[in-house]
Amino acid sequence: ILGPLARYLREHVGAGVLREAAAVAGLEPTDLDGCSLWITIGQAEAVFAFARAFFEDDDAFRAACAYKLAEGYGALRLVLWATSPQAVYLQAMRTMRLICNYGSIEVVTSSRTMMHARYRATASESRLLCLSRQAATVALPTLFGLPPAYIREESCVSRGDPFCDYHLRWYDQKRWYPSVLGL
Numbered sequence: 001i002l003g004p005l006a007r008y009l010r011e012h013v014g015a016g017v018l019r020e021a022a023a024v025a026g027l028e029p030t031d032l033d034g035c036s037l038w039i040t041i042g043q044a045e046a047v048f049a050f051a052r053a054f055f056e057d058d059d060a061f062r063a064a065c066a067y068k069l070a071e072g073y074g075a076l077r078l079v080l081w082a083t084s085p086q087a088v089y090l091q092a093m094r095t096m097r098l099i100c101n102y103g104s105i106e107v108v109t110s111s112r113t114m115m116h117a118r119y120r121a122t123a124s125e126s127r128l129l130c131l132s133r134q135a136a137t138v139a140l141p142t143l144f145g146l147p148p149a150y151i152r153e154e155s156c157v158s159r160g161d162p163f164c165d166y167h168l169r170w171y172d173q174k175r176w177y178p179s180v181l182g183l
Helices: 003-013 015-024 029-033 041-052 058-064 069-073 076-080 085-094 127-144 177-182
Strands: 103-111 114-121 150-155 164-169
Touching: 003 015, 003 029, 003 041, 003 058, 003 069, 003 127, 015 029, 015 041, 041 058, 041 127, 058 127, 069 127, 085 103, 085 114, 085 127, 127 150, 127 164
Parallel strands: none
Antiparallel strands: 103 114, 114 164, 150 164
């Protein structure tokens, strides 16, 4: 969750700011690389709140939260190319518990190029945490060399709603090589 933002801060603002962001949350700068450390929602919120001051608006913050997202996937990105954005979205939602234990997500409807999903939080969340989740969600099609998805948010837990309601649309080209590879 924090890896892309940490990369952005390190490369565009400076390693000193990254150290400060980590210290605010009681972490080491290497803890923000996103590899394998579990952190509390409070620690993530502290990093987001500190980092937000370096961005002119929510769109810039959201872009930083998805900065070089593909690098975080490493070799797994090659496997993803044999699937589709829809398959990866559905798998990510089924396995969300592996990376987050403070919320759950359900698919309301889905097709090859669209999805309606609902996220329910088990703890209170700031708007910044929601924006970071949206950033990763929107950036997922870029792992396939496609443009980012479009997201329309109808409700948000950070605004007091019972769930976040997301409507996603993405472009997906017909590809034959997954079928050929499967054959």
